Amino acid sequence: MIEVIRVGMADLKVACHPAILTTLGLGSCVGITLYDKKKKIIGMAHIMLPSSKIASANTNRAKFADTGIVDLLAEMISLGADRKEIVAKIAGGAQMFNFAGSNETLKIGARNAEASKLVLKELGISVLSEDTGGNHGRTIEISSEDGKLMVKTIGYGIKYL
């Protein structure tokens, strides 16, 4: 029986093979997954906001793209992952509600996805694939077996990244 580990909002987890990491009902938040193919080590972060710099409460580093992804990478490496082997896949960053004249908060999904990609780029981690944007929720699940990322939706089917 493979252990399925749940990652909550503003949370991050890493695991060695065999394991599955999942996060349920991503909306504007972004799920970032890292995978070391050789060691079969997986990691997942569920961030809510792009940057810890604009926030007054930044003790929970997993809440933000900038600090969360850095910590996720550090935990992968401390589990024995080789930084050069690590690749990323990301999903989420939707705009759940549509309004005329949307305010800042409602565009947060796109900003979260942009910030996540920027942080990964700065860390030198390539993003193999992504499923971001749109206006629907997503459940994601990554397996340590092959690093495949399953993206489940309501009304938009299931796809594998």
Added chain:
Amino acid sequence: MANDIDINNINSFHLDVLREIGNIGAGNAATALAKMLNKKIDMKVPQIRVMKFSEVSDVLGGAETEVAGILLGVRGEINGNILFVLDLLSARILVNMLMGNPINKEIAFDSMECSALQEIGNILAGSYLSSLSNLTNLKIYADIPGLAIDMAGAILSVPAIEFGKSSDTALYIENEFTYGTDSVIGDFFLVPDEASYGRLLNALGVA
């Protein structure tokens, strides 16, 4: 004097006041809904939920449950969001009651029915906020509603994100509306931002 209320260390007296705010606001909203539908609408004692973000998505029977969410921004002297969440069957029943549709209709909503759901949200939020406004003497009004039919977790996370900047928890004032023999219609959430709690409590002279 405006004291800041730390929602992580909220005391039981403040919780009682917030619960009463929920009671009065939702009482008016329930009355408005009852008039609109010409049906008796009941509500449960409001719940004040101070949740870690990791718990938010599980409030309504699982993060992946498909629900209809109507979201309105709250503006004026109180800022935040109002979110009315219905399971799909309840949303269908409500729309059918409102539009006089036959009872057996598919669950998918056409654009007219989506507008009807938004309008229900509008009326509920308007009556909730006007009673809150009368009570506190604060100017409070709602933006136009938005509708999403999707996973509960994804919908509930939207008001939580506004809290993310200033807090590691989110505070929801929740009311459950029921009709007939305890059939749940939906959950009505008032989610003021952190600064607005202090202002609400101050306006009522309790902070």
